[in-house]
Amino acid sequence: MNREISKKQLVFALLALILIGGIAFGGYYLFIKPVNEKMDRKQSELQVASQQLTIIENNLQQMNDQKVMSTIELQKQVPVKRLLDQLLLDIEKSEIISDTNIIEMKINGTESDEEIDLSREGSQPQEENLDTGLNTNEYNEISGADPLTEEKLPNGIRKVSIVLNGQADTYFKMESFIKNLLDLKRIVKVESLKYTGFDEIVSVMQEDQMVDFELAIAAYYYPELEDLQKDLPPLDSPRISNKRNPLSSFSELEAE
8 A cells, every 4th residue: 555655656746747847848938938039139139239320420420521521622622711822832833834934913802802791792892902922023912903804603602813924935835834723623714815926937046035925813712611711721832942041042951
């Protein structure tokens, strides 16, 4: 009898263990495993969202950098200030490259044109007289030196007009000078060109003649965008020549 009871107890104990194991196994797959899988999915979603956020932040930073760079590049074409110093340097470079000689320069307008006065918007800016020098040639900034017809500009756009009087050995050197100006990054428009040709050669003793020309050009700027003045392109000026003697044609380093 005791043996039979012991066998029954053993069977019941095994069944109880199996039942408890089944309940635990079923509970794990029914409750615990779905929760773990959900946590894993949420963790994966969080990592993906974090990666997307990093990508968006990098794109925004690149867009800001590109915006600054694009603003600088655009201002090389149409700056928010006259940038007259850079324009004069570019004209001098074109003069040297083309082997021409600019004798006189007349500039229409002053720095006061860059100031924005809404009460006077649409009216003509007051012109003043300024004198400046460049190398051994005489450059005069004067008022009322615009013989050209008034150009209708887009709203907010202003222009600085420059009349260049110069000489060239040949027509092609004058043409090269004009081409160098038109190839500048800044938008430059040729408004007029007058030149005198050579006299007919009638003797071998006749002296060489120069091509005298008068070239009127215009460059544009947009002064209303004052917030972009911090993004003005830097002045592209030549390096110092290391001269102690200003009358010398060579630098001190080359002389040594």
